[in-house]
Amino acid sequence: xxxxxxxxxxxxxxxxxxxxxxxxxxxxxxxxxxxxxxxxxxxxxxxxxxxxxxxxxxxxxxxxxxxxxxxxxxxxxxxxxxxxxxxxxxxxxxxxxxxxxxxxxxxxxxxxxxxxxxxxxxxxxxxxxxxxxxxxxxxxxxxxxxxxxxxxxxxxxxxxxxxxxxxxxxxxxxxxxxxxxxxxxxxxxxxxxxxxxxxxxxxxxxxxxxxxxxxxxxxxxxxxxxxxxxxxxxxxxxxxxxxxxxxxxxxxxxxxxxxxxxxxxxxxxxxxxxxxxxxxxxxxxxxxxxxxxxxxxxxxxxxxxxxxxxxxxxxxxxxxxxxxxxxxxxxxxxxxxxxxxxxxxxxxxxxxxxxxxxxxxxxxxxxxxxxxxxxxxxxxxxxxxxxxxxxxxxxxxxxxxxxxxxxxxxxxxxxxxxxxxxxxxxxxxxxxxxxxxxxxxxxxxxxxxxxxxxxxxxxxxx
Ligand code: 2HG
Ligand code: ZN
Numbered sequence: 001x002x003x004x005x006x007x008x009x010x011x012x013x014x015x016x017x018x019x020x021x022x023x024x025x026x027x028x029x030x031x032x033x034x035x036x037x038x039x040x041x042x043x044x045x046x047x048x049x050x051x052x053x054x055x056x057x058x059x060x061x062x063x064x065x066x067x068x069x070x071x072x073x074x075x076x077x078x079x080x081x082x083x084x085x086x087x088x089x090x091x092x093x094x095x096x097x098x099x100x101x102x103x104x105x106x107x108x109x110x111x112x113x114x115x116x117x118x119x120x121x122x123x124x125x126x127x128x129x130x131x132x133x134x135x136x137x138x139x140x141x142x143x144x145x146x147x148x149x150x151x152x153x154x155x156x157x158x159x160x161x162x163x164x165x166x167x168x169x170x171x172x173x174x175x176x177x178x179x180x181x182x183x184x185x186x187x188x189x190x191x192x193x194x195x196x197x198x199x200x201x202x203x204x205x206x207x208x209x210x211x212x213x214x215x216x217x218x219x220x221x222x223x224x225x226x227x228x229x230x231x232x233x234x235x236x237x238x239x240x241x242x243x244x245x246x247x248x249x250x251x252x253x254x255x256x257x258x259x260x261x262x263x264x265x266x267x268x269x270x271x272x273x274x275x276x277x278x279x280x281x282x283x284x285x286x287x288x289x290x291x292x293x294x295x296x297x298x299x300x301x302x303x304x305x306x307x308x309x310x311x312x313x314x315x316x317x318x319x320x321x322x323x324x325x326x327x328x329x330x331x332x333x334x335x336x337x338x339x340x341x342x343x344x345x346x347x348x349x350x351x352x353x354x355x356x357x358x359x360x361x362x363x364x365x366x367x368x369x370x371x372x373x374x375x376x377x378x379x380x381x382x383x384x385x386x387x388x389x390x391x392x393x394x395x396x397x398x399x400x401x402x403x404x405x406x407x408x409x410x411x412x413x414x415x416x417x418x419x420x421x422x423x424x425x426x427x428x429x430x431x432x433x434x435x436x437x438x439x440x441x442x443x444x445x446x447x448x449x450x451x452x453x454x455x456x457x458x459x460x461x462x
Contacts, residue, residue: 038079059177072146075138078422114145133160151201153418158381167214220287225322228313229278253285255379268335348417384417
């Protein structure tokens with residue numbers, strides 16, 4: 001058997017020197033996540049340029065007994081795309097496989113390689129007059145493969161669903177190097193098992209996504225963005241109901257932002273909400289191809305004020321102003337990071353329970369972790385709250401995790417709504433999922449990756 005020592009040389013002789021980084025400072029960006037919370041040490045980084053090369057890399061690593069850690073934009077928040085610290089795992093980067101293979105504005109599909117940046121794919125769809133409705137703060141660096149492997153959420157889930165609902169076809173390399181080409185462009189395909197679902201959201205633990213066909217939508221011609229302040233999350237929820245009553249399925253984003261989040265954004269990004277201060281804020285976006293959207297949104301806002309649901313509010317007058325309102329929301333994560341240590345919780349509960357969840361989690365934290373500050377914000381429209389807790393640097397994160405996740409579990413919620421498990425939540429998943437569900441997951445893992453070579457240590461301990 002080849003020794004792991006030989007691996008970088010073997011990969012270099014196969015793919016050429018520019019495809020392999022075996023040492024030096026160039027390794028660094030691949031070794032640690034962007035928040036620098038999960039530092040690892042790769043055996044080397046390999047950058048294949050084609051699906052066949054990915055398959056060859058997987059086969060060679062398998063012969064060498066080395067694990068493969070697929071990596072896209074490395075923008076995940078759960079440490080799912082970085083190697084462990086053993087120095088034996090090979091990072092397989094997709095940054096040389098970034099082509100858009102086709103855009104079909106009539107068939108409403110886009111086919112792209114895994115390393116294609118999400119924003120590049122969005123722009124290609126837009127240039128064809130269509131919409132790729134996956135929208136997240138990291139879209140300038142997140143990649144199609146990463147978005148699929150993580151089943152990314154983002155701000156448009158309430159209207160368009162998670163990434164899963166937009167994937168029509170996948171190409172995947174299995175743990176033995178077999179290439180499965182399922183790059184079909186069909187809206188209807190009920191022929192046998194829908195195996196692609198296994199790989200979407202599996203975070204590279206069951207197979208390696210090398211290309212995807214995603215569904216496009218007609219591009220709405222008009223959009224309207226509004227920022228409102230509300231008294232409390234219950235009022236925000238009633239506002240959501242009103243927005244959906246009056247604007248129907250044109251509501252594409254409905255984000256909740258706490259006063260703490262706004263204060264952090266003001267402090268660290270210098271951005272301020274152009275409306276009176278409140279305890280909570282809601283950022284709403286609606287989009288449509290038919291005219292009359294703005295009038296409908298203004299009428300909706302009027303009813304919101306009449307009913308006392310909104311305290312203050314503004315509708316963006318231009319695209320630039322809409323971008324300014326969105327910037328407030330998009331700078332929360334970065335501002336939180338600048339503030340100091342935070343313990344992240346990416347949770348969901350049934351939508352109508354969000355206000356009670358926020359109240360009970362707040363009480364539980366005040367009792368169990370005095371001094372901790374809550375930075376809550378997120379995608380109220382789909383029940384996903386980023387319930388992040390700011391703590392002193394020496395605070396034990398697991399205590400805070402336990403307090404928050406116990407409340408989540410009591411509401412029948414999920415400990416990861418959209419960021420995934422990665423390495424960050426492996427223990428928490430095992431704790432909160434039923435043993436029968438974990439056993440099923442282990443059986444799937446064993447069937448597809450019997451030697452535990454694909455992204456080991458992520459999602460579950462095999
Ligand atoms: C968002 O919604 C992202 O902005 C990041 O999912 C959330 O920083 C976070 O916890
Ligand atoms: Zn989010």
